[in-house]
Amino acid sequence: MPNRRNLLSVGLYPKIVLVFMAALLPVLMIGSMIVVNGEKAFRREINMSLSSRIHFYITELNTAFDYIANLKREYIFDQDIQKFNALSSIMSDYDRRVGVLDIEKKMLTLKSSNAYIADAGLYLMSEHKVIYSNRIAYHISEQDAAVNNLLNRQTAPVFQWNGQLMMAERFPEGTYDNGSLPAYWLEIVLDRGKIESTLAQMLTESGGNAILSDMDGEWRVSGNEVDDRFERHMTELYKGNAEMTGQRVVTVDGRHYIAAYERSPKANIALTLYLPEEIVLKPLAVYQMWFRIFIATAIAIIFLFAYWIYLFLQRPLQRLVRAFRKVSEGAFDVQLKSRNRDEIAYFYEQFNRMMDTIQALIRDVYEESIRSQRAELKHLQAQINPHFLYNTYYRLHRMAQDEDTDNIKRYTQLLGDYLKYIARNAQEEATLRMEVDHARTYADILKMRFRDNLTVRWGALPAEAEHIPVPRLIVQPIVENAFIHGLEELDGHGILQFSAAAEAKGLTLVVEDNGDRLTDEQLSELAGQLRNRKDWSETTGLFNVHGRLVLKFGPPFGLRLSRSRLGGLRVEIHLPIDEEVES
Structure with a gap:
């Protein structure tokens, strides 16, 4: 029992290492001996084959050259x-x-x-x-x-x-x-071609070459076309050697070759044959296959032991780690089950209890957060005050004094539509079409107020975006901000421009003006305050709209501020183009 307890106390990694060493070392030793001995045997056979091949062909060439020399003497x-x-x-x-x-x-x-x-x-x-x-x-x-x-x-x-x-x-x-x-x-x-053909017959393996040359290095003929520098390197093997025949392993451009040569002093010629070492040792594939079989057997044994350890220890721990990772990603409904009655089952049970407690706490916090968000939304909507009404009624009074009946009719119609929309306190949302029309009504009211001193450019809303549900009063406050802070005290002619564009990631509404009161420092400060809610000094206007959009659609959406090409402020309202947005 003590020995068994000591064995169980050893960690997982030492067990795998011990099994690996015990199973793999003998297999590697046997396989290595087979490969090494097989390679030596094949090298001896290849060397004998190369020597025999070279001797046969150089003898043939010597015989042919001797015969031609005798004919030459005979004919002269x-x-x-x-x-x-x-x-x-x-x-x-x-x-x-x-x-x-x-x-x-x-x-x-x-x-x-x-x-x-x-x-x-x-x-x-x-x-x-x-x-x-x-x-x-x-x-x-x-x-x-x-x-x-x-x-x-x-x-x-x-x-x-x-x-x-x-x-x-x-x-x-x-x-x-x-x-x-x-x-x-x-x-x-x-006939150089005949000599090349004879040399090519020596090449039974691909990648090699046979070179016939004189012993002084004045000329060379090869069975295959190769680089001249390569040929010269191979034909210099026999230089400095007294033996008529020889073999050696040569390395050229990082590649190993088995080369053999034989010289014929009588004809003053030398024949060199070389083959890539990997081609020559290709027959060792049989030995290597057996070696791979041995290695595969050892690996199979190791995997059997490793699988046993994995099955009863590693996999339960991995499930526990994955469960904790899901919890860290926000999934709090994870539950673990174990078929065994061991320490892992105890860990699973305690984990499940912990998750039940966390879910109960989350429900409480979530419900409180929802109530808080709804209260804040109603508070933000309630703070929108149509402060421009006294200017509107003053303008209406002036038109009545001038008996401008036509403009009074249009003016009162616009004002009635405006008041009717903002009076719907029971509704928290509206379609984007309704929001844009309400903002256009507000712009038309101010257009009649400023008359020729203001130009309103109002672009069309994409058809696919008309029925998007959005919080009420998100476009009109932006238009109101452009009038109050950009155009109301402008000395020259004012321009207000509205445009909308559907993109792959959502819909962008743009309101911009040509006001001249906004400096770059003020724009930078305003954009920074918009990103940091702690710096909001008010809950109306830009901050009001941005806060409600973030509450509704999440941080990726809301307002973006920049300098308009018209010279004033450019406000981009980013909205999702579909309804599948996490609130």
Whole structure:
């Protein structure tokens, strides 16, 4: 029992770590041994395969080049060619023509004798002709003769001249200096395409390459097109090594290659074959698969233990954490249930009791808040006082004195509509259409009062916004504020403008004027007071409207103040365009 108690007292994390180490370490050791031994075995096989492949193909190329060299010696000492060279000057034109055609046939035979010969040409100084296998050139240029300068110092059987690989032989043999030339010489052009094809046959894996080069690094032929710098790097493997064959791992541009080479001093050539290490080790996939199986088994065991711990401890704790997170987000109706009779069940029971207590307290606070909000709303509406009535009746008196019957009719009609609307104390809300019409009535009354000193620009209300329920008296006080603080004492012509625009996030009503009494400092101070209710010095006008809109629709809505393009104050009334707004 004591040992069991000590085990149960160990935390969750140490248990997982111990199980992980006990289950994973042996599997990793076995898998690592399999992978390492398998990689070594495959490397040995690949090295043997590369060496065998290189030896086979360099032997084939050596044989072909030796055969071509023997043909070259045979044709340079051909009796018919020597006889024609010695006697062509005294031959008749017919005999000379027959002799040239015979040599052309010999060149064709030479070309056809080996697949690595692309062309053969005999340069006859006595005739100033070059006889090829399929054509005759009647001029030997200085560039053609310059090959003899290279042959004076060239000892390798194969060399590069004018971008072509060739073998050459002169008659008579020797060194020709000071512009002297042999009687004739034979040039055999090797077929670079055939060599490339042979090298390409060596490439059974993608991504590798085979490169044939001379041991002096003068020329290179590869089975695949690669960067010249890359080729040069690979063909320098054998430099500084006395062995004729060798292998090593080379890193170029961050990529590892297994490279092997073999040299042939007789032909003065070297063959290099390299393959990407990841391609070569691809057969290790079988070993790696078994290794992954072992790893998967170990992980499965770990997950079984971890799931057991999760099922009986971690998941109940997570449910409790999620419940607390929901409570922090405002969801107070969360209840937890447990099927077991353990410590977790005790935690759940105490949590449920705590939530019941919190819900009871919230209901009390919420009901008190609703009552307070409704009382404040009625108080704010009751404070709206049509203080402009005495000016209105004074204007009506003046029109009566002037016996202006038509304007009296319109004026009294507007005034009656205005008083009828504000007298509806029983109603806390109205449609936005009614609110806008009431504000327009107020503006028309003041328009008749100011006459030509005031221009009212009244935009249309979007049809989809006409039936939105809003608190009463939210537009008219803004218009009244524009008259009292912006236009009433304006020296020039006054402009009042109303517009409405439906947007994706709601509806915006704009009331702006061209008053000149509002400074930037006053505007900034007024906007700051609007954002901070503690700074409200009154509950009428702008603050009245803003407070009721926030109470009704929430903080995202209400008033925004800025400078109008007309020069005065711009008041934006932001409203939701639908009715699904949390009050």
